[in-house]
Amino acid sequence: MAMKMPKVMDCSVADCAYNTNKACHAMAITIGEDPDEPVCDTFFESSTHGGVKEVTAGVGACKSYECSYNEDYECTASNIHVGMKEDQPDCLTFERR
Template sequence: MATLTGISNCTVTTCSFNADADCTAPAITVAGSPDHAECGTFISLDVRGGLPTATAHVGACQRVECTHNKDLLCSAESVKIGFGADTADCLTYSPA
């Protein structure tokens, strides 16, 4: 059975799932377009979401060209989410 990759850090403080640089979503989807990856779970609302003690993971990765993508799952040791080309990018993304 595959192990889900954890989110080690998220600096996107405008996300409803962000609490003190931690992601409180149980799992995120890494989405985007060729040559860049973004957090598909990012949402900017005036309410907080997620679970207070959640350890967030990458549930699915749509970036098949990423070197860490194995069967639509992330195989990186951990993932960092932060500002990049979009508001919430996967900073661990590495195109093959």
Template sequence: MTTMSLPLVSTCSVDGCSYNHDHDCHAGAITVTGSSSACGTYVHTDAKGGADSTATVGACHRTDCVHNSALECTAHDVEVGPGADVADCLTFSAR
């Protein structure tokens, strides 16, 4: 999988994240972490950061997700929002 084919973060509804600009994630890439599908890239601060482009999913640690293949996300795109944690991958779907 090349960086050009990594899934985009189609929307982020997490308020207060440095990378969230008008519900569009501007991190270079996010990491979805372990047991709760949390966005490991979430940073709570008023300072705005990130790139000019929309984030992709760089890595996914949820091996029990149907979209996970070799720790990479194969979904077309993902949504990030409040879930079990303040910022979770809402596209997660158990195998």
């Protein structure tokens, strides 16, 4: 089955190295440390910003298999939103099964 990689529609984590004007410019991000902890694993702080300016990040992988959008450790949502939740950068589209 052909799958389309979901896009990161917006990300409010301004101090991430890949973030410019609430957009994520990594080629793709990975979500999830624990099954029900949808933290952005790609986040890191840096004084310089990187990524590819023309690119809006996709969700390359997601380990939060307690999410109803997760199938075989991949995200099936059409797009996701990322932002701070309880002091960590999280996938805000996460929906517990």
